Amino acid sequence: MPVPRQVFIAVIGAGGVGKCFLSQLSQLTSNLARSPSAPTTLSLVWLSTSKKAVYHADYKPLGNWESDLEASTSPTLPLPDLASYLEKAPGKAVLIDNTSNQDVADSYPLFLRKGISIVTPNKKAFSSTSQLWRDIFSAASNGTGAGGYIFHESSVGAGLPVLSALKELVETGDQVRKIEGVFSGTMSFLFNSFQPVAGGGGKFSAEVKTAKDKGFTEPDPRDDLNGLDVARKLTILARLAGLEVESPTSFPVQSLIPKELEAVASGDEFMARLPEFDDQMDELKTAAEKEGKVVRFVGSVDVPKGEVKVGLEKFDTSHPIAALKGSDNIIAFYTERYGDNPLIIQGAGAGGEVTAMGVTGDLIKVLRLLQ
């Protein structure tokens, strides 16, 4: 009978993804405790939001995290103090960062060097300066360092196995030539509705309003339309494919925010004035239509040329990118071994449950490596 081992889990963030993850964690904890071959006790010892935290100095597992967090009046600790707390845990510790916070991301090297593993969908850790990327992977055991492990599948395409597929192509010696796809659920929805393959579609500003009303956009839709979210994902993919990318603003990114509306004070004012620019978008649509094509907002990495770009492109209506549905993502890997027909991964690339699933999947990978 193998001896059960204990792994200490700290979670930062209890928003949409965080809540779904905590529910998946609770199910995983029950499953692992019952595993006949390698029973594992996952102890959730820390949960914090930007404002407060719940934890016990003696690493006693949290009970009902939802009510505990609500009842808590303790402000959260500074990140270095959390790192020390986890370093002193009587067993291996894993930090789950379910935020999109730059400060938390900046502290990853510190956690990793202390032997704490990290699992996260936080894009900012992997798409900021190349210095931060190097600091993270030179500290991590699955980089060149000797610290904790780090996995971030959900930072691109949520739970879709995009990063694991790319890593395997690279590690097994395939030559990645090009990566191309639709990497934003918001952009996918907007253009699949604006110019469906079957024809029709509404005015661009109307589609943005619909997407906003359905909760598919950030509170200020400009935060989607500026292309930065997609640029961050492309930065991550390009780096994993072996390119040096200084930052997500170091390559061409097309913003869909009209110049004139960049500086307007509020998202509401932006939405009110967006219809003034519908004619420009309709021109693009008509031009594509004349070539038998549709317009889509895509990102691509040309690995041999070292080129990364994000913006509008035209696709034949029979192209898999044109035929995408709803708010799905699609990612095509063109490689030497796959030849002309790429390896394609497609499906929901946003949403609490599927993003949390990528995080939970990564946690399982870390637990196997910590054996």
Place this chain on the structure above:
Amino acid sequence: MPVPRQVFIAVIGAGGVGKCFLSQLSQLTSNLARSPSAPTTLSLVWLSTSKKAVYHADYKPLGNWESDLEASTSPTLPLPDLASYLEKAPGKAVLIDNTSNQDVADSYPLFLRKGISIVTPNKKAFSSTSQLWRDIFSAASNGTGAGGYIFHESSVGAGLPVLSALKELVETGDQVRKIEGVFSGTMSFLFNSFQPVAGGGGKFSAEVKTAKDKGFTEPDPRDDLNGLDVARKLTILARLAGLEVESPTSFPVQSLIPKELEAVASGDEFMARLPEFDDQMDELKTAAEKEGKVVRFVGSVDVPKGEVKVGLEKFDTSHPIAALKGSDNIIAFYTERYGDNPLIIQGAGAGGEVTAMGVTGDLIKVLRLLQ
């Protein structure tokens, strides 16, 4: 400076997949030897075909395996002797089975119990009796046992990340409702040519002949057309999704071999008489066309109903399965978390390099777990 560790590798099979794997192994061996964080020496100590073997009693690594194998006059050892040889190696050992041999598959539990890990594209190990499946996974460390690890990504869809994706859905607690797809490169090519979405296409017998001439079929095309290859893959997927499947002949599998030709003596005679049945296939095509659909040879698993089936189905021309190109595979996972739009994985599901890539990827996973 970490101490380099040594892992002993034995390879059975030096055919199409075997040769590609040996070339990928040689590249991986160089990469791992240079790894700054965890240098690993992979020592290829055994290589055998059905007829002969090359190895040294003192575990000295093989030099030039190609010329060594050609020059060898040693018959291969019985499998239990190979298992003892690897068990006594002065370090961890991994058996790579690049055959499709049932005897080798039947011996996996023996190897695993001796602590030898296994990586293989050999479908027969996972799609024969449910007793063999249980014996394998009750011996393996990544099953319920304490023996070696076993991975078999390439047994379905070659290097496409199909099994790893399915395992992650299950392990993270998603509910898989249905798995559906085209799982045979041969069947994909045949039907994409027989009834292209854009219309046209040749007689069925002519497409079989083209596929045979291009090397896309087994030497006797009946070995593809009987549906057993697809049934074996569905057996594996259904078992990973949690269903009890007794064998690949325990559920409905539609054979495309006309009853009258099942017993003809040779593949050549079969090919000569196949045109007699073109009218029957044309009827199916016309019937589908009248509904605006195309015919495809697919497999599906309905998890809640516990139903597995393989055969011809009709799909709308806009369906991703209809739009498949060349000899690509496509696999759609319908799950609770993904909702109406499934997680789709698509690309080449056959061929030496991509099959070997799945094997190499699995070997890397085993090496990480053996740390």
